[in-house]
Structures are given as C-alpha cells and as structure tokens.
Amino acid sequence: MSDKPSPAFDPLTIEAEVRNPYPPPNDTALNGKSRRALGDPHGLTKFGVNLTEMEPGAVSALRHWHSAEDEFIYIIDGTPTLVTDSGEEVLQPGMCACFPANSGDAHRLENKSDAIVRFLEVGNRSESEKVHYPDDDMIMEKPADGTRSFRHFDGTSY
Numbered sequence: 095m096s097d098k099p100s101p102a103f104d105p106l107t108i109e110a111e112v113r114n115p116y117p118p119p120n121d122t123a124l125n126g127k128s129r130r131a132l133g134d135p136h137g138l139t140k141f142g143v144n145l146t147e148m149e150p151g152a153v154s155a156l157r158h159w160h161s162a163e164d165e166f167i168y169i170i171d172g173t174p175t176l177v178t179d180s181g182e183e184v185l186q187p188g189m190c191a192c193f194p195a196n197s198g199d200a201h202r203l204e205n206k207s208d209a210i211v212r213f214l215e216v217g218n219r220s221e222s223e224k225v226h227y228p229d230d231d232m233i234m235e236k237p238a239d240g241t242r243s244f245r246h247f248d249g250t251s252y
Contacts, residue, residue, distance in 0.1 A: 105132050105145050116156060117244050117252035120230060126152030126205075129215070144215040148174065152211075154203035156227045162220035165193040167203070172211030174203040195220075200228050 110128040114121050126149035133143045148154060157177060169185050176183045176191055178201045185191070185203075193201055195218075205211045225234040232252065236242050244252040 101136065103136065105130055108132060108135060108145075110147070115242075116232075120156060120232075123153065123156055126150075127154060139219070141216060141218050145170075146213055146215055148172075148203065148205040148211040150205055150208050150210075152205050154215075156232070157200040157202045157229050158225050158227045159193065159198055159200045160195055160217075160220075161224040161226070162195050163217050163223055164195050166216040167191050168214040168216075170212040170214065172205065172209050172213075173207050174211045174213065175206050177202050177204055198226075200226065 108130040110130050112124070112128050114124045116123055127146065129144040129146040131142065131144055133141070146154065167190065169187050169189050171187055174185050176185050179199050191201075193199065203211070203213070222238045223236045227233065231246050232244055233247065234242055234244050246252065
C-alpha cells in the first residue's frame with residue numbers, strides 16, 4: 095500500500111474563481127462566470143482543465159481565437175449558445191467543440207437560457223501566445239516570460 099494521495103478527487107472541492115482579465119472597458123465582461131482549475135492543484139503542467147459555470151446571461155469570454163493553443167470544450171449541463179464566425183449554434187449536454195490553434199475562428203459561449211451552464215474546458219499551455227479578439231479591437235500577447243499585455247490592432251496599448 096502506497097502513502098501517496100489518491101489522484102482521484104471531487105472537483106467541487108476546488109474553490110471556484112471569478113476572473114475578469116481584460117482591461118477596461120471589458121473588465122466586467124465575465125461577470126457571472128466562474129471556473130475551477132482542476133489540474134493545477136494536482137500537478138498538471140502541460141495542459142489546463144477547467145470546470146466552468148455560467149449564470150444566465152453570462153459569457154465564457156470575449157469572442158477570440160488563439161495563435162498557439164488548442165481548445166476543447168465538453169458541455170455537462172445546460173444549453174449554451176456557441177458563437178463563431180459561422181454564426182450561432184445551441185449546444186446540448188454531451189456535445190463537444192474543438193478550436194485548433196491559429197484557426198482564426200473567433201468563438202465564445204453565451205448563456206441565453208434561464209439555467210446554469212457547466213462545461214469542461216481543456217487547452218494546452220503554450221510558452222508564448224497571442225489571443226485575438228476581433229470584435230473588440232484587441233490582442234493579448236503573452237511572451238515566454240509569462241507576462242500579459244493588451245493592445246489595439248494598431249499596436250497602441252490599452
């Protein structure tokens with residue numbers, strides 16, 4: 095018998111965090127969304143896994159696409175609306191969506207329902223990255239040192 099702790103755990107024991115990482119005027123865009131970083135406290139470093147909840151009226155992010163990171167989502171509860179460059183699609187529990195790095199297809203989930211939406215987000219962790227927000231004239235840059243900066247498409251800082 096090993097003295098190592100079990101790798102199994104209840105995800106609801108991880109504290110939910112509310113983040114609004116965007117600069118003004120978008121610094122409240124994610125109100126109503128919370129996430130539990132499931133892999134971080136258990137030592138995962140190559141990819142991230144979040145259990146995310148959105149209240150009615152909340153959104154998952156500003157519509158965006160990543161230059162270097164793949165994203166995968168799996169709907170657990172609720173019926174979020176997936177908004178991409180192709181339009182809108184209502185998702186059901188059990189449905190998935192994939193967003194390959196550098197696809198240029200900006201996306202987000204919106205909770206247009208009256209119920210909580212829960213989904214898993216999985217993505218790789220690139221050393222450096224650019225995230226493009228085409229609806230908001232914004233690019234987030236993360237160089238290898240891990241700092242983050244936001245600028246307009248013309249290069250001026252937020």
